[in-house]
Amino acid sequence: MSTERLHELPADVLALIETRTGPVLKHETAVSGLNSEIAARIHTPETTVFVKGLREGHRRVWTQAREADVNPHVRGIAPALLWRIQAAGWDVLGFEDIPGRHADYAPGSPDLPLVADVMSRLSTTQAPDITLRTMSDRMKAHTDTPELFAGDTLCHTDWFPTNVLITGRIAVLVDWAWASRGAAWIDPALWVVWLIDSGHTPAQAEQWAARIPAWNTAPAESIDAFARATASVWEEIADGQTEPWVDGMLHAARTWSAHR
Ligand SMILES: Nc1ncnc2c1ncn2[C@@H]1O[C@H](COP(=O)(O)OP(=O)(O)OP(=O)(O)O)[C@@H](O)[C@H]1O
Ligand SMILES: [Mg+2]
Secondary structure (H helix, E strand, O other): OOOOOOOOOOHHHHHHHHHHHOOOOEEEEOOOOOOOOEEEEEEOOOOEEEEEEEEOOOOOOHHHHHHHHHHHHHEOOEOOEEEEEEEOOEEEEEEEOOOOEEOOOOOOOOOHHHHHHHHHHHHOOEOOOOOOEEHHHHHHHHOOOHHHHOOOEEEOOOOOHHHEEEEOOEEEEOOOOOOEEEOOOHHHHHHHHHHHHOOOOHHHHHHHHOOOHHHHOOOHHHHHHHHHHHHHHHHHHHOOOOOHHHHHHHHHHHHHHHHO
16 A cells, blocks of 8 residues: 655655755655655755655554664665654655666666676675564465575565666665565565566576576575465455556566466
């Protein structure tokens, strides 16, 4: 379920932000992304900052803490968190602004090697000692063998292309709300479904996944089980809703599972 994005920054939030940034010249609301009440670029005479904010009573305000806790462990992979404000009923994160565009996962896209590179770096990042869900727990309703997905790697898990910003010759990952602890091959496995959705055959998609070293040492039966479980996850997401992108992902996940 999505949250209504505020198009104008409420005056009280702007005042809070200005305690960190100094006077704001102008701001623009981000067009994509549906979870944050506030997602905006803030311009001051000196700098530009990207802010994400939720009210303290919001049912997903825990995602602010997750992003803040993960951030020091993903420097060079994610935009740096500059500050966090918890005041006046708001929880607001200020990030380094990434002047980029969303990744394109289509066959032949020049972004694909950049995504594989950032994913490779993440796949060798140990999960930090912070509150994180485990992939075994997240998938347990969708498989008889959740233990196959266990591991000590930090996984991003939300490879929606709007969460991957291309800037210059690198990809930067935003939106760490669903960061989890799991096997190092989980992120490439999740990317496979997006690649199929974007026009790759399952074999072509897995060739991209194989750019991530952890994929190549993953037990085949674990990936088989993950493909089946992922199709089940998308069946649950698609149940009772008609968003075309969800149908696309369900189809892609089923196509991959059948291929395995
Ligand atoms: N540090 C940043 N610099 C520049 N743009 C950013 C930054 N972080 C996020 N964005 C832009 O804002 C959009 C929304 O951000 P993000 O995905 O983190 O928020 P969200 O509201 O939690 O979204 P979602 O609906 O995907 O959960 C991103 O798709 C991206 O275009
Ligand atoms: Mg997002």
